[in-house]
Amino acid sequence: MLSACKCVILGxxxxxxxxxxxxxxxxxxxxxGSSHIPExxxxxxxxxxxxxxxxxxxxxxQAAIQASLPGNIIEVQSGIYHENINVSKRLVIRGVDTGxxxxxxDAGGEGSAINITADGVRLENLVVRNASRFGNDVFNxxxxxxxxxxxxxxxxxxxxFNGIALSNSDNNTLINNNVSYNGHGINLSSSxxxxxxxxxxxxxxxxxxxxxxxxxxxxxxNQFRGIKSGxxxxxxxxxxxxxxxxxxSSNDNGISLSESDNNTLxxxxxxxxxxxxxxxxSDNNTLVxxxxSSNDNGIHLSESDSNAFLxxxxxxxxxxxxxxxSDNNTLxxxxxxxxxxTGISLYxxxxxxxxxxxxxxxxxxxxxxxxxxxxxxxxLLVQLG
Numbered sequence: 007m008l009s010a011c012k013c014v015i016l017g018x019x020x021x022x023x024x025x026x027x028x029x030x031x032x033x034x035x036x037x038x039g040s041s042h043i044p045e046x047x048x049x050x051x052x053x054x055x056x057x058x059x060x061x062x063x064x065x066x067x068q069a070a071i072q073a074s075l076p077g078n079i080i081e082v083q084s085g086i087y088h089e090n091i092n093v094s095k096r097l098v099i100r101g102v103d104t105g106x107x108x109x110x111x112d113a114g115g116e117g118s119a120i121n122i123t124a125d126g127v128r129l130e131n132l133v134v135r136n137a138s139r140f141g142n143d144v145f146n147x148x149x150x151x152x153x154x155x156x157x158x159x160x161x162x163x164x165x166x167f168n169g170i171a172l173s174n175s176d177n178n179t180l181i182n183n184n185v186s187y188n189g190h191g192i193n194l195s196s197s198x199x200x201x202x203x204x205x206x207x208x209x210x211x212x213x214x215x216x217x218x219x220x221x222x223x224x225x226x227x228n229q230f231r232g233i234k235s236g237x238x239x240x241x242x243x244x245x246x247x248x249x250x251x252x253x254x255s256s257n258d259n260g261i262s263l264s265e266s267d268n269n270t271l272x273x274x275x276x277x278x279x280x281x282x283x284x285x286x287x288s289d290n291n292t293l294v295x296x297x298x299s300s301n302d303n304g305i306h307l308s309e310s311d312s313n314a315f316l317x318x319x320x321x322x323x324x325x326x327x328x329x330x331x332s333d334n335n336t337l338x339x340x341x342x343x344x345x346x347x348t349g350i351s352l353y354x355x356x357x358x359x360x361x362x363x364x365x366x367x368x369x370x371x372x373x374x375x376x377x378x379x380x381x382x383x384x385x386l387l388v389q390l391g
Contacts, residue, residue, distance in 0.1 A: 067091050067099070067111070076124075082109040082132065089113075093122045093129075101131035101161075108162065111148075113137045118150040119166070128157045137166035145193065147171035151178060158183060163191075169210065172197040172220075180205065185214075191233075194220040194244075203227055212236040214257070217244040226250040233257040238279070241266035241288075249274060254282075260301070263288040263310075271296060282323070285310040285332075293318055304345070307332040307355075315340055320349075329355040336361075343367050348374050352381040361387040 057078045059070045063085030070080045076096040084106035090113055093099065101109045110133040113119040119134040134148030147168035149158060152175055159181045163169030169188035172178060175197045183205040185191040191210040192202065194217045202225045207214035214230040214237070217223065221244060230238030230252065238254035241247065241263045249271045254260040260276035262284045263269065271293045276282035282298040285291070285307040296318045298304040304323040305315065308330045317339045320326040326342040326349040329335065337360045342349035344367035350360060358381075365375030376386060 071095065071097065084109055086110045086112055090117045091120045093120065093127050094124050096124050096126040098128045099132070108133050110135065118146045120149045122149065122151045122156055123153055125154045126156065127153070129161060131160040133162040133164070135165045137168070145171040145173045145195065147193070151175045154178065163188060168193045172200060176200065186210065190216050194218065194223065196220060198222050208232050213240045214238045216240045217247065218242045220244045222246045224248045225252060228252045230254040231256055237262040241269065245269060254279065259284050263291065267291065276301060281306045285313065289313065298323060303328050307335065311335065320345060326350055329353065329358065331355060333357050338362055348377045350375070351377045352384065353379045355381045357383045359385045361385065
């Protein structure tokens with residue numbers, strides 16, 4: 007009962023904090039006037055930040071950026087813009103569907119479509135595509151960010167090596183974007199305190215979101231599907247991240263952690279993946295209230311110690327939870343039902359605590375709730391269905 011209460015309290019705290027992040031991001035929206043003068047600007051009063059520039063098909067977005075002052079708004083009308091855009095000023099750049107769909111920035115296979123180097127940029131409702139897949143800069147992307155406090159919303163990133171890339175980039179917010187048919191959907195390197203919410207990351211080749219050396223990021227309420235050669239969410243040497251309320255299905259692996267510690271995964275739904283959750287040399291992570299069904303392995307740990315698995319539901323997987331050379335983990339109040347072979351399997355894994363878990367419906371193979379092979383000094387308190 008005490009563990010269940012802890013799970014509920016953690017859930018409420020996460021929901022409250024994440025809701026505040028979304029409200030803060032939406033409060034950053036900039037309003038514009040009701041009429042516009044084509045190819046020139048509109049000045050609302052004497053404040054230079056209230057200037058809107060309209061970019062029509064056949065005109066240059068980059069030229070509008072160069073002519074703008076920090077705080078200005080650039081509206082881009084429907085059309086295809088064959089440019090590599092550099093945003094070195096704090097601007098709002100907003101795509102407007104004027105009848106032919108959202109405007110498209112096409113990099114033509116050369117570098118990034120949009121490269122943001124200024125802090126505080128807001129990018130809305132643009133399609134970015136054909137950023138170079140290879141070359142000297144592995145972070146070339148539909149949208150590349152190397153700055154802070156930017157907002158990317160309502161945009162579509164397709165057919166890029168990286169859909170969106172953040173390198174040494176902190177405190178950015180990405181909301182309600184569609185990122186598909188890229189190499190990596192969203193790629194983070196050495197980036198901290200970023201928030202990713204409400205996006206669809208579908209049919210990317212290597213990963214939905216890849217984090218390397220990136221800490222204290224929040225990923226919640228996103229959809230990951232169809233990533234056949236990698237992971238929905240992949241961590242490498244990344245710690246203290248929060249992963250909440252995501253749906254991950256039909257990927258090679260749902261979520262993978264490699265050498266990544268102190269992360270929290272709560273309320274995620276993982277189904278029809280190879281491994282739902284895969285841990286390698288990752289310690290002190292907490293998993294609460296996740297739902298894993300119809301995966302090959304629900305949760306797989308290799309050389310991962312002192313992790314906590316609390317109140318998770320694992321059903322219709324081939325294996326429920328599989329530990330290999332993993333010690334001092336706690337598995338408490340999990341529901342393991344109708345998995346094909348075993349509920350929990352330990353191989354060369356010692357000093358783990360397995361308590362108050364529910365096992366039922368293991369009907370094939372060995373058909374056992376807990377299977378130990380060359381594993382010692384584990385504490386078992388079993389509840390059978």
